[in-house]
Amino acid sequence: MLDTSKPLINLFRGWPNPSFHAPVALHRASSTVLSNPSLSAPALGYGPDEGYSPLRSEIAKWLTDFYAPRDRVVKERICITGGASQNLACLLQVFSDAVYTRNIWMVAPTYYLACGIFDDAGFAGKLRGVPEDEEGVDIGFLDEQMGLSERRASEMGNVKPMLKSPKPYRKIYKHIIYATPTFSNPSTKIMSLRRREQLIRLARKHDALIVTDDVYDHLQWSSSPVQGPLPAPDKAVLPRIVDIDRFLDGGPQDEFGNAVSNGSFSKLIGAGCRVGWAEGTEKFAYGVSQVGSSRSGGAPSQLTSTFVCQLLANKFLQSHILNVLQPGYAKRYHALVSAIQHHLVPLGVTFAVPTGDVAGGYFLWLGLPAGLRAKDLALKAQAEENLVIAGGNLFKVDGDNKEDKDGFQGFIRICFAWEEVKRFDEGLARLAELIRRELGKRE
Ligand SMILES: Cc1ncc(COP(=O)(O)O)c(C=O)c1O
Known part of the structure; x- marks a missing residue:
C-alpha cells in the first residue's frame, strides 16, 4: 500500500x-533576438547544418577558457546539437553500423537512459559493461574483451559496413566506447588522466570511437565543506578525452580522430532549451552536421541556440x-x-x-x-x-x-x-x- x-x-x-x-536572463536574451530583425530572421529560419555560427564561435571561446587546451578550440570543431541524448542518436546514425560495429562498450554503472538510444540504433544484445575501479575504466578488461570481439568478427567475415553507404563525411568505427569521464552518472567518479590517455590508445588500436558525455564538467566545487571555493573554479579539473586525442602521441591517427565530446546546456541553463554541442576533429564535427535529420533543413534547436548565444556573449552564463x-x-x-x-x-x-x-x-x-x-x-x-x-x-x-x-x-x-x-x-x-x-x- x-x-x-x-x-x-x-x-x-x-x-x-x-x-x-534563469528565466529573467533568458527572457532578456530572447527579447534581444526577437526584437532585432537581423537576429530574429536567422533565429526563426532553419539555420546551417553545423548550427548557428555565432553560437559555435562563443562555445569555442568558452571551452578554450575552461579546458585551456594546448591549442584553442576553433568553431570548426563544434557542431550544434539538440543536447547530449539527441546527439548520441545522431552520432550512431552517422558513425556506426549495427552489423559492422561490433560492440558498444559502456563504462558501468552507466547512465541508463543511454541504453535505449543504443537499442534504437540496432545494438540490442551488443551492449557490454566495462567495470570501473578508483581511477575509472578498467583498461585491461576492455582491451581483452575488444580483442575477443575482434576475433569473433573476423571469424564471421564481418569486414565491411553492411548497413551504411560510404560517404566522404563519415567513418564507420568498429567499436563505440561510451563514458562520462568527469563526475560520472551515477558513480560520480573522475577518470584519471592516465586512464584517459590509455583509453585513447586503446581506441586507436581497436578502431573505436569514444563518446564522452561531458555534461557535468562545469559543476564542480571543493570536496571539503569548510574549504570555501576551489582555487580555480573556472578551470576544468582535467582535460577532456577529446582534448587529449588532439595531442597524444602526435595527435589523431586520421582526420576523424577517435573521440567526440558530447556537451549540453541542460544542466547549466535548463533542459527545456535542448541545446548542446559536439566537439571533435573538424572533419568529425562536419560529419555530425551531415546526419540526415540536420541535412533536412538545418541543425536542431536553432531558435534556442540564438538565445544561448546571447547568454555566452554577454557572459551571463x-x-x-x-x-x-x-x-x-x-x-x-x-x-x-x-x-x-x-x-x-x-x-x-x-x-x-x-x-x-x-x-x-x-x-x-x-x-x-x-x-x-x-x-x-x-x-x-x-x-x-x-x-x-x-x-x-x-x-x-x-x-x-x-x-x-x-x-x-x-x-x-x-x-x-x-x-x-x-x-x-x-x-x-x-x-x-x-x-x-x-x-x-x-x-
Ligand atoms: C551522463 C548524461 N548524459 C546525458 C544526459 C542528458 O543530456 P541532455 O539533456 O543534453 O540530453 C544526462 C542527464 O541526466 C546525463 O546524466
Whole structure:
C-alpha cells in the first residue's frame, strides 16, 4: 500500500531544481533576438547544418577558457546539437553500423537512459559493461574483451559496413566506447588522466570511437565543506578525452580522430532549451552536421541556440555557473553528505568520498549494507516512505550480466540537484528508518 501521508521526497530525479533556472536572463536574451530583425530572421529560419555560427564561435571561446587546451578550440570543431541524448542518436546514425560495429562498450554503472538510444540504433544484445575501479575504466578488461570481439568478427567475415553507404563525411568505427569521464552518472567518479590517455590508445588500436558525455564538467566545487571555493573554479579539473586525442602521441591517427565530446546546456541553463554541442576533429564535427535529420533543413534547436548565444556573449552564463550553480550545488552536496553521515553511515551504508579536492556532478552513489537489495529497497522506499530513490540495478548495462554479477543491487543513487534542500534530512531519516526495519527482519 502506497503511504502518501508523508510528503513526497524525490531524491531520484536528475534535473536542476527550478531555482537554478534563469528565466529573467533568458527572457532578456530572447527579447534581444526577437526584437532585432537581423537576429530574429536567422533565429526563426532553419539555420546551417553545423548550427548557428555565432553560437559555435562563443562555445569555442568558452571551452578554450575552461579546458585551456594546448591549442584553442576553433568553431570548426563544434557542431550544434539538440543536447547530449539527441546527439548520441545522431552520432550512431552517422558513425556506426549495427552489423559492422561490433560492440558498444559502456563504462558501468552507466547512465541508463543511454541504453535505449543504443537499442534504437540496432545494438540490442551488443551492449557490454566495462567495470570501473578508483581511477575509472578498467583498461585491461576492455582491451581483452575488444580483442575477443575482434576475433569473433573476423571469424564471421564481418569486414565491411553492411548497413551504411560510404560517404566522404563519415567513418564507420568498429567499436563505440561510451563514458562520462568527469563526475560520472551515477558513480560520480573522475577518470584519471592516465586512464584517459590509455583509453585513447586503446581506441586507436581497436578502431573505436569514444563518446564522452561531458555534461557535468562545469559543476564542480571543493570536496571539503569548510574549504570555501576551489582555487580555480573556472578551470576544468582535467582535460577532456577529446582534448587529449588532439595531442597524444602526435595527435589523431586520421582526420576523424577517435573521440567526440558530447556537451549540453541542460544542466547549466535548463533542459527545456535542448541545446548542446559536439566537439571533435573538424572533419568529425562536419560529419555530425551531415546526419540526415540536420541535412533536412538545418541543425536542431536553432531558435534556442540564438538565445544561448546571447547568454555566452554577454557572459551571463559564465557568471551564473560561478556565482549561482557552483555555490548552490556545493551547498546541496555538502548538506546531503552530512545527512548521509548522520543517518546512514551508522547503519553500514558506505559512499565514496572524492579522492582529490574536487567534488561535482549531481549524484552520490551509496553502498548498501550486506543483505539489502537495491531494487526491493527502492520499491519499499516509495511504497512505505513516499521517498523516491534510484536502485543501483537501473544502472547496469542492458542485456549484459557480466560487468557486475549482482547487477549493482548493492548500491543506490541519490540526487542532490532536484529536491528542496530542506527535505534532505527528512528524506534520509526515512531511508534510515526503512533500512533499520529491513535489517531487523534479517536478524
Ligand atoms: C551522463 C548524461 N548524459 C546525458 C544526459 C542528458 O543530456 P541532455 O539533456 O543534453 O540530453 C544526462 C542527464 O541526466 C546525463 O546524466
